[in-house]
Amino acid sequence: MYESSLSRIDFSTGSEAEVGGVYKGIVTSIEDYGAYVEFNGGQQGLLHISELAHDRVSRVSDVVSVGQQLSVMCLGMDVCGNIKLSLRATLAQTETKESFVDDSLTTSAKISPHIRASVHDRSTSQAKQGRNEDQLVNKDEVDEVKFSTASNSFFETRSVASWTKTIHKFCTVDRNVDEALQLLDSLRLRGYRPNSLNLSSVIHALCRACRYAEAHQRLLFFIASQCIPDERTCNVLIARLLDSETPHATYHLICRLINLIPKFVPSLTNYNRLIHQFCKSLEPNVAHRVFFDMMDRGHCPNVVSYTTLINGYCKCGEFGIARKLFNEMSEVGVVPNSLTISVLLSGVLRSHDTQCAKELIDQLWEKMRNDYDSLVNCAAFANVVESLCGEGFFSEVFQIAEDVPQGTSVSEAFAYAQMIDSLCRVGRYHGASRIVHIMRRRGITPSLLSYNSIIHGLSVDGGCMRAFQLFQEGIQFGYVPSEYTYRILVESLCQEGDVPKAKEILQFFIKQKAVDRTRLYNIYIRALCLVNNATELLNTLVSMLQMQCKPDVITLNTVINGFCKMGRIDDAMKVFNDMTMGEFCPPDSVTFTTVLCGLLNAGKTEEALVLLQLKMPERGLIPSVVTYNAVLRGLFKLKKTDEAMEIYKTMVTQGVSADSTTYTIIIDGLFDADRVADAKRFWDETIWPSNVHDNFVYASILKGLIHSGRLGEACDFLYELVDCRVSPNIVNYNILVDGACNLGLKKQAYQIVGEMRKNGLCPDAVTWRILEKLHGNQEEESNRLLRLALVLEDGGRSSPHLSSSFFSGFMINLILAMPPSTVNKMQFMLRCFWDLLCISILAVL
Template identity: 25%
Template sequence: MSSVMRKSSFIIPSSSSGESSSPIFHHLKKPISSSSSPSSSIASLPVEPDPPDDLSSHHLLSILSHPKWQKHPSFQKLIPNLSPSHVSSLFNNHPDLNPNIALQFFNSLPLIKPGFKHTVKSHSFLLKILIPNNLFGVGEKIRISMIKACVSVDDIRFLLDFLRQMNRDDNDIKFKLSVRSYNELLMMLARFLMIDEMRRVYTEMLNDMIVPNIYTLNTMVNAYSKMGNIVEANLYVSKIFQAGLSPDSFTYTSLILGYCRNNDVNSAYKVFNMMPNKGCRRNEVSYTTIIHGLCEAGRIDEGISLFKKMREDDCYPTVRTYTVIIHALFGNDRNLEGMDLFNEMRERSCEPNVHTYTVMVDAMCKERKLDESRRILNEMMEKGLVPSVVTYNALIRGYCEEGRIEAALEILGLMESNNCRPNERTYNELICGFSKRKHVHKAMTLLSKMLESKLTPSLVTYNSLIHVQCKAGHFDSAYKLLDLLKENGLVPDQWTYSVFIDTLCKSKRMEEACDLFNSLKEKGIKANEVMYTALIDGHCKAGKIDEAISLLERMHSEDCLPNSSTYNSLIYGVCKEGKVQEGLSMVENMSKMGVKPTVATYTILIEEMLREGDFDHANRVFNQMVSFGQKPDVYTYTAFIHTYCTSGNVKEAEGMMARMIEAGVMPDSLTYTLLISAYERLGMAYDAFNVLKRMLDAGCDPSHRTYSFLIRHLSKIKLMKENSHLEQLDLVQSVTFFNAADVWKIMQLETALELFEKMMEHGCTPGVNTYAKLIIGVCKVGRWGVANSLFNHMIERGLVPNEDIYNALLSCCCELRMLSSARD
């Protein structure tokens, strides 16, 4: 009894007259002798395990036995669940299947099931049915289709093994490779940059006495050109001449690409210019390739000049031509020109593709125009274009850099809902975003999600996680991550250790930081300016100026150049000790070393001069920095405002604030808070609330410290009313001697409501952020009752609490061991 009969006996009862009496075998069995059995070498190729019974090869075989199997009810039911592995299993278990039915079944699936794609393996098992039946013509088509079905390096390796076995003269199933198959195989290898295999296949082609044609040699030229290996590319160009063939536009365009990849744009230009003399028409690809090379070399204007000449050569810019130049313009801060070109391409009916839109999304994010970036994303989706993971990642990075993590997570949800799988870059961007906001647990949760998605964390991933743990002061967890990255075969780099040393110094763990720094040499890590600067800064803040200067000298001896931050740390250190002249001398030294003093450098000096009351000298340094082309920033102006406010000179402070706004420098939360504090100390509450109004109108979010001064004023008034019976001296003592930080310990709900009322009187509507600052303030000192009352009050007003509010309430409950309230 044959293998087909044995495998299908549970469906078709055996007959005493033999297998030929059953009509199924006349329909399905291949009409060849047993001498044509497949070779053991090809039959041994791996195949997926047999599927469940309802989709097993036996069940499929029984359905295919029917003359009109395509319309069979059982087949129609199976279609939604059929996969390439079922096809492989059927052909592998039934190699004597009628080849015509096998081919019909194979060809029908992509037509009747949308999205169905045969794999390299399902092709291979069909070929093992077709070739023994001498169906070489259709076999050639299936072999070409098999080559094109490769989607991974593993597919390519399986394909090469299979084709080489069938190509062998001593194989039972012999199917020699044709010139077309060789060409398709070389093109597929080129797509996966498998250059060594290409060279080997080319040699095998020659050994098979197959004469390479222009397509063969062009494929070799193009592959080496893509790698920038112009020497090998020209070697195959010479083979074109040796074969009596002529290079064509594809050949020369490949060489242009090769020279550009080899950073030799001038040679690429020579090839481009000589094409007409060689009788080769320059096409859109030729132009786009040389334009791309010019843009990559920073010669954008030359690229644009060629772009404008394309029509003279009867060539018209493609979407890629436009995209290449748009990308270059935005990458070189020529944003207006980039936007104009983007609009021009649409006016010329050249519709942007996914890559064009991705360039635009990324450019808008870099300009911090996140709303515009999101609008562009929506526009491309409305046009039916599917954003790539690169598109989504650009927007996620933009949101993360601006601290808008919730918006970044929304984009993550959008990409997952659109079946776009996040990659390592996606998670790295989000982890960095959480790191900036010190959301340690959320960052670690993303690591878990990354591993669940079968993604491998990179060194960037671990460095980001180490950074967030160190910033949060969780050094034990950071060291565990360091061990974990080593266990996973990764090697810590300069950035890894820079994070440790920098955060250890900032946490005043100087001895630990120094020990780690001194161990770097044996680890093979060269100390960089970040590490030195962190140690110098740490020593300066600890008052150890001599140790800091010694580190600077060691830095020079090891050819590690100090930067402005290094010198600024030293200048800050000596100024902190009141040695302004030494600070000024260091500014001269850094200039001699070719390090330009920054705004921060001058601001450090100004702060110390103001602290010493030397306003004249501070103003001279201020004017000097402006004359040197350094624009004072918010910290510079705030240094003056702080000094004026401390001395109660609010008129000068207001003047300086007006001056900074006129200069285009916007005050920050600290600047406004200093003014509010000064007015509050002077008892000028009306002016303090007016500053709050200006602050909110400017889009500057008040901090909890801002509100603390206003609450302190209201608390003083309340205490004075409650203690009006006391003697004047006792009354003053009872309301004066508590600082702004203590207000959270004494603030009552009534005071908070009065604050809201006063805000409303000045045109400031208390919002979610107002409630958040107050709730966080009282939660930090364990005053759950007031926090809960404020929470209920905002709910009554129809406001939706944000994440910070919930986190503060939960933290407070846990600190007070109010676990039932925390669960609620």
């Protein structure tokens, strides 16, 4: 049987209210989510809609009204700090009291969706006069429940350990923390006081579900309800909450625990983790306060504490404070390890203090040679190499690779792999290949992963010849590139015009075991299409057939696409005809779409339409929107506007839904054909009602209107879109600005920029480059700069509308987006700034 005493909560008003106590209250206001009730001498509590009755309540006003007196039970405090009240609980208690007045009736009590009390009729209860308990059913088991007539509270014959086990099962086995919380809240209504095990189970389950914010709030709620775990449990829970990477919330929780338990001291590990998280978020000052708090509570900082704090200050550029902390370590008897020295060295390298860095790096090598902690030494070496590469000290990295000053404190394989990784991260792939050369000279084989990273980076960075050389050298020790690296290397070699080397790599891969040869050929053929090598393309296709490697549909589609892009439509049609005649695999919709594009690009409109309207249906292929878009684009490009519109009508008739690409193609085609009225009508009657339009469609309309000399209509169109709650992107505004600048309309251009800002968009680099067209004349530059200086000097005082945030934000945007071609960037910036400033002043006036 649980304890009968009720817990108390001290609320902010200063008076106490019992959790589980029943109070008279008056409804003061009603909201959609519940009602606010004044009780217990002026305290305000929230009566949630779910606590109004046992049945579902649709509207709060159906149950209570303003000014109504109620008997409500205090449930404690919710996660938002409101006092939780329940009308439903008092109704349940009233029924319970009535059941004890009439002993012939057993009352049911619902605990949770999975726990319910059985209801007996009058005859059954009369037949069992000596029995005081109802049957309690919890899924597969039946437990007994009884009501205490002495305290009018709900108690259960199940032990605390039994309920603790049930809650723990919900949290761990079932992974249903919400069920556990619902059960726990229901038990609290009936006098049950959660223990440390309940608290631990719930907090761990919430953290496992990544509900860290709720875990923090729940723990604060438990603490406010005087459910305070022991010191060991507190440290375990703090360690788990630190996984959330929210140091401020966790530190606030620690302070609350210390206020309630003055003797509680968080563990040194928890303090170190908290300091690390504050330093990671670039708040070393806060971390230092935690450091002092840790010392005040009796902890002696260890090397981890100092190293973490030094690293935080170094990241923020506070090298002086970091150096003082480093010197302080020897004063308090804490011996810095190699990682501490490397962290301080990283900060010194950022300040480019080469003399101090040289002293520290010599000290680091000596420390590493005398320290036998391999993990710390590896971390220190990795940190210093990464810092050297990040700050551009590559010669020092190569010197370390040659001299090996760290000795045997770090394995050579790890050291060289770290150098390669750090150099690749900063894009120094040739430097990484130099490390490989040093390794090979010392008889060390690089790891295949590091070697692949170098070759891949060189291929992407334009060093495909060096990558091919490394590929040939790597074959000697069993290196095989990944498929992705193979594709990048082959494509880069083909683009350099060195097809024989690319073919050599293909032949090497084909000889490997358990490889998809067709896929390897497809990659190679795709690379050949990039360089317009039709002869090699045909030879490769013949080579596939000779090696009994059957081309698939992807192979043939790639070949056809390559021929079409090279303008060799006849060769493409030969391959296509072979596919339709059964020589190869049958064509699919991609094949037909590719051939259609090739025919239209070659001006063979009739053949393309026959292929679309006759041959595709004959093979059971239904043209998709992608196919129709390709045909429409080709027809508009050939100035066959009427034929294109007929194809669009056929597309709609066959039930193929147009997308925004379709509409963009049609709008572009109509404007190019100078059919402005048709384009407007198509927008009004088709595109807008379909709700299928995006920024590409808007840009097409704006460009068409501007090119036809209708800048005003283009502006009106964009502003109407905004009025209809459509948000065009900055590209559409830049189109208007460019149109105004081309016409020399400076005022209109800056007005468009103002509208852009009103709608939440900031000008980008393209905007400023467009505006530069308006500032070719520099005759009045000195006068403008003088007037601007006077306005800036007195603007903030004389006009509250011209705030400093406006000026600073505008200048920052200009500086960051400044075109590199501008001769005098500051003059250009001030010119633009002056024009916008004048417009802003006129707007204010």
